[in-house]
Amino acid sequence: MREREKGTPKVGSxxxxxxxxSELLPLKVKDLPVINTRNPEDFYQLFVSAIKETKASPGLIWNSFEDLEESALVRLHQDYLISLFPVGPFQKYFPTSSSSLLAHDHSSITWLDTQTPKSVIYVSFGSIATMDENEFLEMAWGLANSNQPFLWVVRPGLIRSYEWLESLPNGFLEMIGGRGHIVKWAPQQEVLAHPATGGFWTHNGWNSTLESICEGVPMICLPYSGDQRVNARYVSQVWGVGLQLESGLERGEIERTIRRLMVEEEGQEIRRRSIELKEKADLCLKQGGSSHQSLESLISYLSSFKGLLHN
Structure with missing residues (x-):
């Protein structure tokens, strides 16, 4: 609300x-989530109501952990004056595969077993994102020209106006040979935990971002909508565990970015920070860790409400 009152530039400009x-550094105007609506004022009022109800609530449970978002959690507590319980990452408690809407192709793991450690770039944009034929072809040639092994999830419906791989050039699959493996869906947590996986090209949905952090896999960021742009900015600019494709899908830029992450010295430094963040994610859930303590506090907090109801 304060940004609106201060005249933050219109996102569409x-x-x-x-x-x-200025109040949300390191975010840029283009990173702000946008929801298309016929009446922006109605959306603004909905947003105001959501903030009001949140401030009136007993507390908030967060799928995050203190070492990842400590400054943001401090600011939220100051602004909202309610209890916060960062008890994540949820992925460490249970596998997300149990909630998948698509069948996993386990040939992904069989293929990864044949690859050298940290050599494969895993590419997946979740269950909603779509792209046009030209974007898909730029991706295909960027991956091929990088000369890095890649595991590419091409979900049915990912390419607008095409069912699956019909838009690929004739002979493309034969050209890449065993260096590339394309599936309709993959067991993502298992893929990210595999020793052969060295990078994750992602849309930066929060679940995918956390899964990558939990496995210490550096990212290439290509956000599409919602909070993904915010997540991508933090991955690349705050946590330093990834690179962001800022200029859209162009095969030369894709090739260079993959090689920066997977081959060059810059990528080694990003990988080092990714491993450090993974270790912090592991520690936070252990006895005495921040998320473990936060979960115990949440249980005590809920128990106190139960006692009040019985009195």
Whole structure:
């Protein structure tokens, strides 16, 4: 709300998209979540109501952990004056595969077993994102020209106006040979935990971002909508565990970015930070860790409400 009152540039203004949002650094205007609506004022009022109800609530449970978002959690507590319980990452408690809407192709793991450690770039954009034929072809050639092994999830419906791989050039699959493996869906947590996986090209949905952090896998960020742009900015600029494709899908840029992450010295430093963050994610859930303590506090907090109801 304060950003609106101070006249933050309209998100749709091309001249302002690269401007920083002073109260939300390191975010740029183009990173702010946008919801298309016929009446922006109605959405704003809904947003105001959501904030009001949140501030009136007993507390908030977060799928995150203190070492990842400590400054944001401190600010939220100051602004909302309610209890916060960062008890994540949820992925460490139970596998997300149990909630998958698509059948996993376990040939992904069989293929990864044939690859050298940390050599494979895993590519997956979740269950909603779509792209046009030209974008898909730029991706295909960028992956091929990088000369890195890749595991590519091409979900049915990912390419607009095509069922699956019909838009690939004739002979493309034969050209890449065993260096690339394309599936309709993959067991993502298992893929990210595999020793052969060295990078994750992702849309930066929060679940995928956390899964990558939990396995110490550095990221290439290509956000599409919602909170994904915010997540991508933090991955690349705050936590330093990934690179962001800022200029869209162009095969030369894709090839260079993959090689920066997977081959060059810059990527080794990103990988080092990714491993450090993974270790922090592991520690937070152990006895005495921040998320473990937060979960115990949440249980005590809920128990106190139960006692009040019985009195």
């Amino acid at each position: 091309d001249s302002q998209l690269e401007s920083s949002v």
